[in-house]
Amino acid sequence: MASTARMFDARVEGLNRILAAFRALPKEAAAELRTASKDIAERRMVPAWRDAAMQAGPWGERIAGTVKARSDRIPAVQIGGNRKAFSGGASVNMVRYPSDKGDRGRAAKGARNRMPTAFGHGTDWIGNVRDYKPAAMKEWADAVDRITTKWNAHG
Amino acid sequence: MAKTLVVYLAADLRKFNSGLSQGERGLRGFSNSVNSIMGPALIGATAAAGALAVKLGVDGVQAAVQDEKAAASLAQTLTNLGLAHDVQPVEDYISSLERSLGIADDELRPAYDRLARSIGNTQEANRAMRLALDVAAGSGKSLTAVVEALGKGYDGNTAGLSRLGAGIDAVTLRSGDMAAITQELADTFGGQADIAASTYEGQLNRLRIAFDNVTEAFGYGFLEGLGVADQNTQALVDSMGDLEAQAGTIGDAFGNAIPLAMTAAATSIQAVQALTAEVIWTWQKAGYALQGFAIESQDFLGALGDEEADAARNAMDLAYAADEAGYKASIMAIHLGDAGAAASTASTGIGQAGDAAFHAGRDADTAAGAYGDLAGAMTAAADASFNWRREISGTADAYNMAIDLKYEAWVERQREKEQRRQERERERRNTRYDPARDFERSNDRDARAGTRGARSRVTAGC
Numbered sequence: 001m002a003s004t005a006r007m008f009d010a011r012v013e014g015l016n017r018i019l020a021a022f023r024a025l026p027k028e029a030a031a032e033l034r035t036a037s038k039d040i041a042e043r044r045m046v047p048a049w050r051d052a053a054m055q056a057g058p059w060g061e062r063i064a065g066t067v068k069a070r071s072d073r074i075p076a077v078q079i080g081g082n083r084k085a086f087s088g089g090a091s092v093n094m095v096r097y098p099s100d101k102g103d104r105g106r107a108a109k110g111a112r113n114r115m116p117t118a119f120g121h122g123t124d125w126i127g128n129v130r131d132y133k134p135a136a137m138k139e140w141a142d143a144v145d146r147i148t149t150k151w152n153a154h155g
Numbered sequence: 156m157a158k159t160l161v162v163y164l165a166a167d168l169r170k171f172n173s174g175l176s177q178g179e180r181g182l183r184g185f186s187n188s189v190n191s192i193m194g195p196a197l198i199g200a201t202a203a204a205g206a207l208a209v210k211l212g213v214d215g216v217q218a219a220v221q222d223e224k225a226a227a228s229l230a231q232t233l234t235n236l237g238l239a240h241d242v243q244p245v246e247d248y249i250s251s252l253e254r255s256l257g258i259a260d261d262e263l264r265p266a267y268d269r270l271a272r273s274i275g276n277t278q279e280a281n282r283a284m285r286l287a288l289d290v291a292a293g294s295g296k297s298l299t300a301v302v303e304a305l306g307k308g309y310d311g312n313t314a315g316l317s318r319l320g321a322g323i324d325a326v327t328l329r330s331g332d333m334a335a336i337t338q339e340l341a342d343t344f345g346g347q348a349d350i351a352a353s354t355y356e357g358q359l360n361r362l363r364i365a366f367d368n369v370t371e372a373f374g375y376g377f378l379e380g381l382g383v384a385d386q387n388t389q390a391l392v393d394s395m396g397d398l399e400a401q402a403g404t405i406g407d408a409f410g411n412a413i414p415l416a417m418t419a420a421a422t423s424i425q426a427v428q429a430l431t432a433e434v435i436w437t438w439q440k441a442g443y444a445l446q447g448f449a450i451e452s453q454d455f456l457g458a459l460g461d462e463e464a465d466a467a468r469n470a471m472d473l474a475y476a477a478d479e480a481g482y483k484a485s486i487m488a489i490h491l492g493d494a495g496a497a498a499s500t501a502s503t504g505i506g507q508a509g510d511a512a513f514h515a516g517r518d519a520d521t522a523a524g525a526y527g528d529l530a531g532a533m534t535a536a537a538d539a540s541f542n543w544r545r546e547i548s549g550t551a552d553a554y555n556m557a558i559d560l561k562y563e564a565w566v567e568r569q570r571e572k573e574q575r576r577q578e579r580e581r582e583r584r585n586t587r588y589d590p591a592r593d594f595e596r597s598n599d600r601d602a603r604a605g606t607r608g609a610r611s612r613v614t615a616g617c
Binding site: 075078129140 | 163
């Protein structure tokens with residue numbers, strides 16, 4: 001079973017082909033892309049997600065504290081953790097979904113597992129994080145252009 | 156089970172299509188710019204365009220400088236002949252010849268200069284220029300040789316005209332009547348230049364000239380933009396010179412495309428079609444390169460002032476125009492049908508690789524199956540061996556147990572026997588002597604033994 005839940009901001013046709021083409025370049029090119037992607041994630045995605053997480057009710061501050069950038073060829077952030085973060089023994093992973101959806105979604109009326117009433121109807125903080133995408137995508141595309149131009153010229 | 160959430164900026168459309176219900180609000184149009192710039196097939200072209208931009212920046216300036224020098228030389232000649240008012244019309248005429256016939260202006264200007272000096276008026280020089288082009292195309296002689304012969308003919312020496320192979324009447328030649336001579340040449344070679352320009356070779360020449368003009372124009376715009384900031388010109392030239400090292404690869408590729416096209420023009424229509432498209436594609440890449448270089452230049456020149464910024468914007472407009480022209484030319488290349496041949500060749504190679512991979516995979520599956528069967532057999536053998544050992548050990552245990560049981564039974568019997576003996580011993584010690592009882596016991600014993608000696612009771616006691 002996967003240890004992470006994944007979410008994607010945008011669909012890009014042919015993205016896998018672009019990333020696969022990087023195998024034709026030296027390893028340093030992929031490393032440079034990872035560095036650039038992590039930099040984009042730290043500057044654009046992390047602040048946006050932290051601000052959004054602060055809207056997650058009483059649990060927002062703890063959730064925002066777990067937002068950090070990942071090292072990957074595509075900018076990505078990671079939210080959550082399994083350590084005990086609340087006095088009752090819950091971790092951030094446990095409260096992330098309920099704080100967002102509340103008694104909607106999986107825990108809607110009629111569901112076998114009911115959501116604790118403390119979460120109410122949820123705050124929908126995950127669904128409202130979108131403002132950084134255009135600039136981040138443009139910046140990432142420019143980084144890819146720059147790296148491929150540089151390494152193709154060297155190669 | 157609660158999981159950590161990972162949010163990716165983007166994902167491939169096909170693979171993660173089912174998992175995007177939560178994050179679908181986003182950039183749907185972004186794939187256009189990514190695909191047009193960054194597709195795997197174009198990564199090389201992007202790099203090529205980047206390097207080509209550097210080369211254009213250097214060559215464009217140089218081409219503009221040389222072109223300006225040649226234009227200035229012709230203008231001075233016309234001015235000296237009292238034809239200064241015709242400088243621009245002559246330039247326009249030369250430009251029209253360049254575009255229509257695919258002959259570089261740096262070849263046309265010296266020729267026109269030679270004719271103008273001998274003829275003295277631009278109207279007649281224009282006709283002579285056209286005639287020289289037809290004679291050169293029809294006879295195979297160089298334009299320079301034809302112009303020189305015509306020029307000398309206008310100067311009074313018609314000997315060179317006889318060596319053009321035009322079949323001019325000797326009487327006419329000796330007469331020195333250039334009107335008659337040129338009429339005879341026109342009758343023989345008229346229209347040859349246009350015919351040559353309409354061939355594939357001519358089309359390629361025209362494309363090449365057009366691209367060179369773009370390079371020159373870029374250089375002109377660039378130099379004009381730098382004109383008021385002369386003190387920065389050297390710095391920029393130096394920096395561009397430093398970048399020349401990166402331009403060699405693409406310069407070679409571009410340089411190979413043109414001569415290759417010129418050579419293949421005489422072989423087959425299909426080859427020419429493919430190479431024409433290659434040249435056009437190179438031209439289109441140049442458009443991208445101009446775009447990129449203009450952007451780079453704008454960033455650099457932005458710090459110099461408004462005039463320089465305007466010059467950079469003009470250069471960018473030129474780059475867009477070149478890009479547009481390249482795009483239209485690429486449409487023409489598509490109509491020529493070159494893509495199918497290349498795709499067919501590529502797909503054949505890819506198909507062969509795919510077949511090899513398929514066979515390798517199938518062999519791997521077969522081998523995996525055999526290994527699996529072997530592993531299964533070994534496992535079964537191990538299980539059988541284990542069961543056999545277990546049976547053996549069970550039997551041994553049973554045997555040992557049986558021995559133990561027998562031994563315990565024997566020990567038990569021995570103990571019972573000992574017990575009975577001890578009881579009899581105790582009973583004997585505790586019993587007093589009684590002769591009658593002993594006598595009867597001895598009689599009974601003897602009776603049992605079947606021996607004589609049984610004594611009567613009367614004998615014993617009566």
